[in-house]
Amino acid sequence: MSSSKVNYSSTSLGDEVLDARFEDALKELRAVESPIEPHLVGDRVVEDGNLIERFDPCVPGARVSAARAGSVEVVQAAVAEARAAFRGWRAMPYAERTRALRAVAAETSERIAEIAAIVSAETGKTRLEAVGETQEVLDMIEHYCSLMEDNDGYHAVQKSTDTEKNYDVLVPYGVFAVISPFNFPVALTVGMMTGALVTGNTVVLKPSDKTPRSTAEIARIFHSHLPSGVVNIVHGGADTGRALAATDVDGIAFTGSAQVGWDLVETPSPTGIPRPVLAEMGGQNPAIVAVSANLDDAAEGIVRSAFGLSGQKCSACRRVVVVDEVAEALVEKIVARAEALVVGDPLDTATNMGPVIDDAIARRVDDAIEVGRRDGTIRTGGRVPDREGNFFAPTVVTDLPDGHPLTRDELFAPFLAITTVPDFAAALDEANAVEYGLSAGVFSRDEDEVQLFLDDIEAGVVYVNRAAGATTGAWPGVQSFCGWKRSGSSGKGGLGLWYLPGFMKEQSRTIVRAV
Numbered sequence: 290m291s292s293s294k295v296n297y298s299s300t301s302l303g304d305e306v307l308d309a310r311f312e313d314a315l316k317e318l319r320a321v322e323s324p325i326e327p328h329l330v331g332d333r334v335v336e337d338g339n340l341i342e343r344f345d346p347c348v349p350g351a352r353v354s355a356a357r358a359g360s361v362e363v364v365q366a367a368v369a370e371a372r373a374a375f376r377g378w379r380a381m382p383y384a385e386r387t388r389a390l391r392a393v394a395a396e397t398s399e400r401i402a403e404i405a406a407i408v409s410a411e412t413g414k415t416r417l418e419a420v421g422e423t424q425e426v427l428d429m430i431e432h433y434c435s436l437m438e439d440n441d442g443y444h445a446v447q448k449s450t451d452t453e454k455n456y457d458v459l460v461p462y463g464v465f466a467v468i469s470p471f472n473f474p475v476a477l478t479v480g481m482m483t484g485a486l487v488t489g490n491t492v493v494l495k496p497s498d499k500t501p502r503s504t505a506e507i508a509r510i511f512h513s514h515l516p517s518g519v520v521n522i523v524h525g526g527a528d529t530g531r532a533l534a535a536t537d538v539d540g541i542a543f544t545g546s547a548q549v550g551w552d553l554v555e556t557p558s559p560t561g562i563p564r565p566v567l568a569e570m571g572g573q574n575p576a577i578v579a580v581s582a583n584l585d586d587a588a589e590g591i592v593r594s595a596f597g598l599s600g601q602k603c604s605a606c607r608r609v610v611v612v613d614e615v616a617e618a619l620v621e622k623i624v625a626r627a628e629a630l631v632v633g634d635p636l637d638t639a640t641n642m643g644p645v646i647d648d649a650i651a652r653r654v655d656d657a658i659e660v661g662r663r664d665g666t667i668r669t670g671g672r673v674p675d676r677e678g679n680f681f682a683p684t685v686v687t688d689l690p691d692g693h694p695l696t697r698d699e700l701f702a703p704f705l706a707i708t709t710v711p712d713f714a715a716a717l718d719e720a721n722a723v724e725y726g727l728s729a730g731v732f733s734r735d736e737d738e739v740q741l742f743l744d745d746i747e748a749g750v751v752y753v754n755r756a757a758g759a760t761t762g763a764w765p766g767v768q769s770f771c772g773w774k775r776s777g778s779s780g781k782g783g784l785g786l787w788y789l790p791g792f793m794k795e796q797s798r799t800i801v802r803a804v
């Protein structure tokens with residue numbers, strides 16, 4: 290087991306043994322042909338469907354994982370298994386469920402380097418980001434188990450009389466579909482799955498077709514510690530996701546793009562009975578920099594949040610909104626820090642930023658750079674020259690016209706747009722002028738400005754003067770992660786205090802006392 294405890298604010302693993310284990314595991318993965326991930330339906334291993342192949346973002350042409358796209362029949366069989374397992378899992382005292390889930394965490398902790406290496410191989414994440422993500426899995430499981438215990442399984446006694454005893458209980462819905470994104474293929478999967486499972490639901494999981502191996506690896510640990518049918522895995526892309534949503538599942542937990550998430554929210558349940566769709570979606574997250582800001586802290590926090598994980602975090606800082614008096618000084622500091630980042634292969638200890646995951650995102654970045662050059666000024670960045678793979682240097686653009694799409698739409702890449710405004714009030718207006726409302730930061734030493742920001746910013750996760758990450762780095766039990774506006778459907782965030790009730794429905798129980 291590792292003694293290290295890395296999170297998204299860490300600057301090194303701080304553990305040579307873990308470092309070496311990570312490197313060995315990544316080299317080994319690259320040396321051996323990747324297996325084809327099967328579906329897991331109850332205890333049955335099902336090898337069925339068209340082949341999906343994924344390639345190493347650092348080593349073009351090298352297959353890093355593969356899976357098969359689950360058909361409607363496989364999806365339906367998985368839902369049937371999950372339904373059959375529901376009564377037994379629900380009936381289990383929550384203390385037994387938390388015991389089983391903590392065993393999952395213990396095994397994950399033993400295998401932290403190996404799992405981080407799989408995540409890194411599939412996504413191109415640096416070792417720090419990949420180990421941080423695997424560590425988050427452990428903290429997430431512990432956090433949700435503790436919440437269940439602190440709330441006594443969400444059973445509460447209500448006002449009672451001599452003749453009637455009254456309870457209020459939250460009970461699981463039944464079967465949850467869990468649909469995962471590629472960018473945190475283990476942590477976000479575990480967050481959604483643990484939310485569903487600890488509260489007594491069973492799960493059919495559909496990993497992202499970009500990261501089938503990482504998600505399957507962690508989900509198999511759950512499968513091995515829980516009763517048969519409680520966790521089922523069906524691989525595939527959009528068609529398989531649509532097929533899963535078209536079944537009679539009782540709820541959907543989704544993390545991914547706003548386009549897909551809102552489609553799921555707006556599609557009526559096929560049974561006619563409403564069901565929760567807990568959708569966590571994208572962001573176009575601003576950092577406001579005021580005249581009174583400590584510009585070094587601001588530049589540090591912005592660069593960390595804009596370029597960590599090559600900008601492929603929902604929480605990434607995508608826009609800086611700076612008051613013009615300090616704009617040029619800030620831009621210089623941001624550019625200097627961005628240019629100091631080492632872009633490269635996660636195998637290299639010096640690497641601060643890996644590639645973007647695939648050609649699809651790389652094409653989007655190429656296009657954005659072209660548009661940025663046409664409509665504004667690219668201050669630094671662009672494709673890393675003479676290097677195969679999807680490597681981009683951190684890119685910073687200024688001088689875009691007001692309301693330009695590069696300041697409004699989520700690009701999901703190492704690309705930062707800086708907008709200059711006359712004063713703090715205008716900065717808040719600009720920060721709020723997007724349809725998203727996920728995370729936001731402010732750098733100001735003026736208490737009134739900070740309060741104005743807290744009162745008026747339209748985002749669910751906000752940070753003040755945070756050099757460790759202007760808009761990123763939420764951690765289980767520390768920050769909740771709630772998307773406002775088009776960024777989230779439930780008004781409650783993962784990682785926080787109010788997440789678990791989203792997986793349960795309420796029942797009032799009045800029991801007449803025996804006389």
Ligand SMILES: NC(=O)c1ccc[n+]([C@@H]2O[C@H](COP(=O)([O-])OP(=O)(O)OC[C@H]3O[C@@H](n4cnc5c(N)ncnc54)[C@H](O)[C@@H]3O)[C@@H](O)[C@H]2O)c1
Pocket residue numbers: 468469470471472473477495496497498525526527528529530531534544545546547549550552569570571572602603604699701727770772776
């Ligand atoms: N708010 C958050 O907590 C959070 C966290 C991570 C990522 N994200 C967002 O996720 C996006 C990046 O992830 P992505 O590219 O994997 O997202 P995506 O929406 O493309 O895919 C997410 C999942 O949905 C599946 N899917 C695609 N089309 C579907 C359909 N029609 N029906 C059902 N399922 C379908 C995919 O196969 C995948 O499993 C970004 O927008 C990012 O901001 C949000």
Ligand SMILES: N[C@@H](CCC=O)C(=O)O
Pocket residue numbers: 297472473601602603604605760761762763764770
């Ligand atoms: N929890 C991570 C974001 C996860 C989404 O991509 C953060 O807060 O930076």
